[in-house]
Amino acid sequence: MSKKLDQATQTLKPPRGRRTNGTGLSSTTIMDVAREAGVSYATVSRVVNNKEYVKSDTRERVLKAITSLGYVVNQQARSLAGGRSYAVGLLVRDLGSSYMGEIVKGIDDALSAAQYNLMLYTTHRRKIKERIYVNNLIQGMTDGLLLVLPENLEAYLETLDQTHFPYVLIDHQGLDERTPVVITTNWQGGYDATRYLIELGHRRIGFITGMMDMLSSQDRLNGYQAALRDHGLPVDPQLVYEGTFYQPGGYSGAQSLLQLPEPPTAIFASNDVMAFGVMEAVRDAGLRIPSDISVIGFDNISQASQVAPPLTTVAQPLEQLGREAVRMLLMRMNNPEQPIERSILPTTLIIRQSCDVPRNV
């Protein structure tokens, strides 16, 4: 390309004047509103931010100007000036599961009610350079961070804690008691489901765990074992299969449990997706649910009620988990000195049709 042409393009650049939003349409600024309402721009700012000390009819006038001009604040400018971006970062592994979907739904609802924007960061696959990554987040892009089931947490938490950047963990126990988290009563959920099966009359109950590096998996297992013990039943390690939280884990787990010399009459999977795998394996073995084998899950994702037979499961209040996390985060953002909360939401046993009394009782 010739130099001349280059210069020509140069000259064509828009003048620095009025901001055009990159779209050709110039956007209304606080100045325009001020002019329209016949006040200073500072007053407009006060109205927009709901500050005190504005005469009510002035406020009216400004508000009217705002709507008539269709003014909406420029977050970047606001953020630059005031140090708030009105955006929250959400860090997740991936988004494909309805588990994730429901949590995000809750987050999103609560956030938009509070007029906050949501920046999404997924960590799937990519090995991120934690330091830089987190730096980016806290470098004013967002005012706070929500982490759902974070993987190598230590890497984040160090930077986060050092800079006193507000964050909340979702469905993760954190490193210690001083980590702000929102979790559910996993132990109790495991206990309740198991007790339910016991009360139906089951004596041999198979259990398929989640990924055992997750505390929630351990809690569910512990709840299961505690219920057995409390009812005077043996805790047979043969009945526990280490799963993955994915469907194939449930399938092979059930296969292996059913091949036991003394197979269980009920199988408790640590999440619904694995329970679906269990159902498949049970059927493939020529058995019927619930008459031959009872199946119970965990999570209560929306599909759970749609399969046949509808799955009895332990409901996690996923959407509420997200909502609660946002509440906590906003709280921390506004009162950084507040003591750290840990919020524990209750699970509920949802009884549907995948469990029945065992055959031989």
Added chain:
Amino acid sequence: MSKKLDQATQTLKPPRGRRTNGTGLSSTTIMDVAREAGVSYATVSRVVNNKEYVKSDTRERVLKAITSLGYVVNQQARSLAGGRSYAVGLLVRDLGSSYMGEIVKGIDDALSAAQYNLMLYTTHRRKIKERIYVNNLIQGMTDGLLLVLPENLEAYLETLDQTHFPYVLIDHQGLDERTPVVITTNWQGGYDATRYLIELGHRRIGFITGMMDMLSSQDRLNGYQAALRDHGLPVDPQLVYEGTFYQPGGYSGAQSLLQLPEPPTAIFASNDVMAFGVMEAVRDAGLRIPSDISVIGFDNISQASQVAPPLTTVAQPLEQLGREAVRMLLMRMNNPEQPIERSILPTTLIIRQSCDVPRNV
């Protein structure tokens, strides 16, 4: 609260001086880097933005200062000054499905490769005031917008087109040929799957549609019908059941098809989720897949390979759909005058084990 106390708090407010990021940790600015490298801040900016006219050893020096100080640009400021936010908005209904998950994965990958941030907007449930909403998006928050399967598109498109705001539609045909979209060959996918069944020997093939207000549903249906016609088979309306794209739709669709006086030997569901419903209904009817009934899906979500038997289906390149949409969007953002592209990605028939030759052949 007493006035005195109020004043006291007033006095306690941090001085306006050095920006503290709201976290207590002051962040490094372009100025710090300039000082460290012994150049002007303008030069630092040039280096950061890869502009020409910077001596290579100066560039080195600046780069070194940047890494040593851990500097990362402040997007808000950059946006304010330069009119670019380096963020893209993503508008989706909800996130629970693996359909969505895979598209988002592609988007996210491509976006972060291009150093862009992702702002998430979900429209589920909430009846949004379109105008204000869209305004918000384009008010400098984002530089472009990606819409996945948008619902009441007209509302958005008007504002978007008026302001020449860059956007791309994903898996939606748009209003006319002048809408930039990324779609897949739905018609061809429907055709291919049907032809495959015909070639296996099937003569009566049931079809369960998606939501018929979506063009993609119509295309799949048309592909199915065309294949029948091309092979000299009758197009029997009895064999077409109007579904929903959700599992129960598939279940009841299959039930109804199987109850026909002359039931089909194969069922083609317009997406995998409904195909799962079909499989369930088939089994509940005491029939086997694929020996009694062949089942074929559409989408190739990850679960499709995990069910038993693994589902034969038409793969949509979902992740690539997202990736391609980002490519198009960035292109439009950088060259607004370019003619509008419509990108059509090919579907592929994935043959697994849910189809077989019909029994009576």
Added chain:
DNA sequence: TTTATTTATGCAAACGCTTACAGAAAAAGA
């Protein structure tokens, strides 16, 4: 060499907003 060009750097203004500060207006006390 001297002059014209090209390359490299710095200065300053602007982006749209928030907020400390100062001053005006209104309300409350004397």
Added chain:
DNA sequence: TCTTTTTCTGTAAGCGTTTGCATAAATAAA
């Protein structure tokens, strides 16, 4: 009525960048 206090509004500075313009340094041409 005149202070004092309180409420209201405007001015100006600053947030961290980008970028037009001016100028300096380096290079090429004469």
